[in-house]
Amino acid sequence: MQGSLIDTLARQGITRRAFMKYCATLASMMALPPAAGRAMAEAMAAAPAATRRPSVIWLPFQECTGCTESITRSHSPTLEGLIFDAISLDYQETLMAAAGHQAEEALHAAMKANEGKYLLIVDGSIPLGLDGAYSCIAGKSNLETLKEVAKGAAAIVAMGSCAAYGGIPKANPNPTGAVSVSDIIKDKPIINIPGCPPIPVVMTGVLAHFLTFGSLPEMDAKGRPKAFYGETIHDRCYRRPFYDQGKFAKTFDDEGARNGWCLFELGCKGPVTYNACATVKWNGGTSWPVESGHGCLGCSEPDFWDAGGFYKALSMPADPLKIASAAAVAGAAAGVAISFANRGKKSAAKSAHETTTLADLEK
Amino acid sequence: MPLDAIPIVVINAAAKQSGDEAGLSGNAPVLLREIAELARRLLASGESSAIDLRALPLTPADLDWLRETLGQGQVAATLEAEGESTLSETVCPGVWWVTHRNETGAVVSEFIEVTYFPELLKAHPDDVQTGLEHLDLLISDLS
Incomplete structure (x- = not known):
């Protein structure tokens, strides 16, 4: 990448105004005050010219590729995609052309060339059962691979609920002994981007932050970027006024449901779930679960699968x-x-x- | 397909027809006071500010009410950049309604900006420089 980010974008036909607009929207999505959009545009537009694109290594473990789908299918081509162009994705099994020994070579070459500087993205949980035999790549257990690649990483992004908290593989009775990245790696900065899958723009936001400031954004107690996980779904829900007025849908087809009232009594986990769905929405801002009439499952929270039933109101015992x-x-x-x-x-x-x-x- | 193309009668529309205000949460009117405060600040210190409408618990009916109440002023600008953006002044000069849409026409963010002139509409010096170079090129082509 030569020149500042704005020059790179200009070469791809993205104007300054388009970029400013994107930053205003990104700031809105990151729940930052409107003025932050301009600050971000200025900082990112003037981001110092990097002689080399930052190297990113993406390791997939016990996962369903849903996280990769979420990121790569974000209504392309967009600025998000272009910001992705600002990095060098050196290893991503699903996306890379190389396979087998070639792929492993690319991994080791990238690790060596960018020692201590690359960003490691992990999706999927790591199985510890049977000495890690449940999931192996190139004859190595996921545990071995993670430890080896994490050693030279500048920071680690645990992408999706599996990498962040163990996710569905860790759900009772956890047959593979699945654990999260932070259960294993203790000596590196780790940021969790939970969600099943996570929202694409959250990934871009974290990446934009890493590109702009060379560090990970501020995190909450569960290791998530505060910008996106700072408030509950409930706090930002457009149906919140109905909750405040005590208007609830009692079944999925009653008058309340048709009137778009609060889904709390139908088991919505919005009040205890920290994520940005209510503001960012899904599929290019088309809709999100609550808008389409279904309560939040709480997929960005640890152990959401075992939280006692998706259709049980939070006021009922959580773990029957x-x-x-x-x-x-x-x-x-x-x-x-x-x-x-x-x-x-x-x-x-x-x-x-x-x-x-x-x-x-x-x- | 835009959301309103789906033939479902949402309660906001129904409520409007019957004169009932079920779609309104009561959160919109208080915003008028905030906008007034921001306008006072603009006059006093020249400081521009904005309200992120997506960050507030407003129903579609609330947004409609607010848009209708603030009305349409004399100036409206359209920006074509990765989708259409509209910046239009309300009947209160200095209060702008800004809507950003993506390529598919869906609203991605919406603000009320209280400013003499929206930052987004101004040309950046670097871009003016680029434009100047282009002008020079055009002039040199003349000879």
């Missing part, structure tokens, strides 16, 4: 398994009976084309 454990033995027989009764009720409802209620979804 634990709370009920003392009574479980005594109530086991009764429980079986109830579950049979419920199943019967559900099929009866189905055959009668009755309204599906919250209770049905819980079974």
Whole structure:
């Protein structure tokens, strides 16, 4: 990359005004005050000319490639994509043309040439069970690879809930012994970008910050960039006024649901979930889960999969398994009976084309 | 496909027709006071400011109400840069309604700017320089 970022963009046909507009939007998405957009545009436009593009190594572990899909399918071609052009993605198994020994060579060449300076992006959790045999690349366990590549990294980005907190592979009963990046690496700056998948612009925002300031942005207690995870979904939800007025949808097809009232009673995890969906939205700003009528699953929070049911209101006991454990033995027989009764009720409802209620979804 | 192309009657529209104000959260009117405060600040110190409308809990009906209440002033500018942006002055001079859209026409951010003239519309000295070089080129082509 020669010249400042604005020159690079200009060569690709992006005008200063387009860039300023992008920064204003990025600042809005990062929940920064409007004035920050201009500050960011100035800082980034004048970002010192780098003689070499910063090297980025992307390691995939126990993952579904959803995170890569999210980033690469962000309504291209955009400024986000162009900012991605400002880096040198030296190793990314899904995107790179090389395979096998060639790919591994590229990895080691990039590690050697950029020792101590490259940014390491990890998606997927790391299995520790059976000495890491559950997931291996090029004959090495993910654990070995992570330790080896992390050693020379300037910073690590744990991309997606799996890399950040273990995610779905770590869900009960965690058969592979999956853990997060921060469970293993203790001596490097790590930033978590959780979400299943994470929002593309969050990645760009962190990358833009790294390019502009050479450091990771400010983080919260769970290692997430405060800019995007500073407030709950609930605090920024456009349905929040209905929560304040006590107007709730009770089922997915009642009057409240049609009126777009709050989904709290249908199990929305918005009040305890820190993410930017409510402001940034998805698919190029088209919509987001709550706007399409479904509560938030809380996918950017640790152990969201085991949080006690997606359709259980937060006011209900969050972990019924634990709370009920003392009574479980005594109530086991009764429980079986109830579950049979419920199943019967559900099929009866189905055959009668009755309204599906919250209770049905819980079974 | 834009969201409003989906033929579902949303409550905001229905409420408007019946004169009911169900779509309004009551969060919009208070913004008028904030805008007034920002306008006072502009007069006193010349300091420009902006309100990020996406960062506030406003329903679509609230936004419509606010847009309607502030009205359309004399100046409106359109910027074609990675999608259309519109910057239009409201009936209150110095209060601008700024909407940024992406290539597909979806609104990506929306602001109320309180300023004598929006920064985005001004030409940057570096760009003027580039334009000047282009002009010189045009002039040299004449001979």
